[in-house]
Ligand SMILES: O=P(O)(O)OC[C@H]1O[C@H](OP(=O)(O)OP(=O)(O)O)[C@H](O)[C@@H]1O
């Protein structure tokens with residue numbers, strides 16, 4: 001799998017360090033508030049696992065599975081709920097955990113939905129921010145790294161469901177995705 005990666009953009013060590021930093025910030029911001037942390041499947045899984053273990057206050061964890069990319073490298077623009085939350089968000093302080101904000105379509109849909117359902121506050125923490133990909137105006141409250149306008153994989157991010165298990169963030173060699 002490593003031979004299919006053109007360049008490592010963010011190493012496993014850098015990601016680990018960033019999770020600890022963000023965990024401390026979240027601990028300070030949400031101490032005593034028992035926030036509901038919502039992981040957006042499937043991409044947010046590794047980040048959620050590492051980030052939550054760096055938070056030193058009580059939190060509730062839940063998941064949503066929404067999808068707009070299918071096997072493509074561009075968002076279809078249509079966000080579908082594949083799995084909804086178990087918990088009610090009414091009156092809760094919600095923190096959405098994402099692997100990446102690219103077009104922003106997934107998160108703007110989710111933020112609107114959770115506000116509409118009566119959350120007390122809705123904030124976003126994303127490991128990666130790709131501002132050049134934006135189609136809607138949305139800014140994360142907390143972001144780990146800014147990435148260039150390239151299709152990135154690893155640490156939860158896939159291309160056609162592969163590469164999620166890479167421990168770092170990288171760019172694929174063009175021959176891997178040519179024709180997609
Ligand atoms: O800002 P956007 O352009 O909406 O892109 C970001 C979203 O796209 C990816 O998820 P995807 O829908 O591919 O599902 P996955 O997490 O299961 O890979 C990624 O994990 C984000 O959730």
Ligand code: HPA
Nearest residue numbers: 102150151152153157158
């Ligand atoms: O750059 C990306 N890589 C993988 N999945 C994604 N979903 C949105 N942007 C990306």
Ligand SMILES: [Mg+2]
Nearest residue numbers: 040041042043
């Ligand atoms: Mg996702």
